[in-house]
Amino acid sequence: MNYAVAFGVAVGAVALSQLTVQPFGGAYFYLPLVAVFYAALHGGVGPGLLSAFLCAAGFDFLFLGEPFRFGVATREEAHRVAGFVLFGVAASLLAGRFRAARDRAERAREEAEAAGAEARRIGELQERLVAVVSHDLRNPLGALRAGLELLPRLGPLADRQRVAVTRMRGTVDRMDGLIRDILDLARTRNGAVLAVQLxxxxxxxxxxxxxxxxxxxxxxxxxxxxxxxxxxxxxxxxxxxxxxxxxxxxxxxxxxxxxxxxxxxxxxxxxxxxxxxxxxxxxxxxxxxxxxxxxxxxxxxxxxxxxxxxxxxxxxxxxxxxxxxxxxxxxxxxxxxxxxxxxxxxxxx
CATH class of the missing domain: 3.30.565.10 (Histidine kinase-like ATPase, C-terminal domain)
Incomplete structure (x- = not known):
């Protein structure tokens, strides 16, 4: 079911991308990127990656190079496809693993509350959340940040593209703040005090x-x-x-x-x-x-x-x-x- 949803949103996003041709002078990957995020949040990393590659293939087939044939015509088009695939993979990993991390944290919290042991509940959550931060969040977030830094190097960005990149940087910063809070929680377990530089x-x-x-x-x-x-x-x-x-x-x-x-x-x-x-x-x-x-x-x-x-x-x-x-x-x-x-x-x- 999750993969069917990913397929559907990818097809819909590629079809709706035709709407960007007139105002922007060409089709852009805004809607497909939203589709990738949605598929990953809904179904996890696998559906997110499927949506990313379906969107890239659909763009190649419909809008890049000769219409209704696979293959790009210029280096700029190749950069656009490569940039989207990079962002799609990073977004899938980030959104999918954040979804899984949140589910694990919520399940752990509910289990601990049912047991009625506050200290044990916090201890278990800290251990699980530290593992999530170390392995499941920091790496995808770093990949997404690297992609944002790479985009301007692939070519000049239009005004609307710069606005989109700025908003995505803000989202990355907010996610980084969430990770910082989780790490602070881990550092203060068992009565420890946060390190400060006065x-x-x-x-x-x-x-x-x-x-x-x-x-x-x-x-x-x-x-x-x-x-x-x-x-x-x-x-x-x-x-x-x-x-x-x-x-x-x-x-x-x-x-x-x-x-x-x-x-x-x-x-x-x-x-x-x-x-x-x-x-x-x-x-x-x-x-x-x-x-x-x-x-x-x-x-x-x-x-x-x-x-x-x-x-x-x-x-x-x-x-x-x-x-x-x-x-x-x-x-x-x-x-x-x-x-x-x-x-x-x-x-x-």
């Missing part, structure tokens, strides 16, 4: 940089940054940027977008306080005690693996700080307290 930095400047990036991704959400007092401290800038991004992203997803998100930095005393506030429904009472546990998602939210707030807690702990949440009267606030002086928690053995 240096003099300004928390307000870090927040402003992260908010600027998020405003480009969410132009409809007003985000404000306010700094009160001296915001200098010994911090790991990259880790703090990850913390701020996770908190603000969480506020955008679960809050009232029209009301926006408020980021406040308070620098009085020996510690810095970072607050991220959003308006919207309060945190459910049954969820509140488990907010910072791994693999916890609010309600029926199925985005990601539920590691964002857990990573926030671990980054704060690595700096010798802590994080807490309060929710009442239509407002939810996450507060992070960080010591001003360098006293990061030592890594556990």
């Amino acid at each position: 240096a003099p930095a300004r928390l307000g400047a870090i927040c402003a940089r992260v908010v600027g990036e998020l405003e480009a991704a969410y132009p409809d959400v007003p985000i404000t940054v306010a700094v009160d007092g001296d915001d200098h401290a010994e911090l790991d800038e990259e880790r703090l940027a990850q913390l701020v991004s996770n908190l603000v992203g969480n506020a955008i997803v679960h809050g009232d977008r029209a009301a926006g998100v408020a980021v406040r930095v308070r620098g009085g005393g020996p510690a810095l306080r970072l607050e991220v506030e959003n308006r919207g429904p309060p945190i459910a009472p049954e969820l509140a005690p488990h907010l910072f546990e791994p693999f916890r998602r609010a309600g029926h939210d199925t985005r990601g693996l539920g590691l964002g707030l857990y990573i926030v807690k671990e980054i704060a702990r690595a700096h010798g700080g802590e994080v807490a949440a309060r929710s009442a009267d239509g407002s939810t606030v996450f507060e992070v307290v960080l010591p001003r002086e360098a006293r990061a928690a030592p890594p556990a053995a």
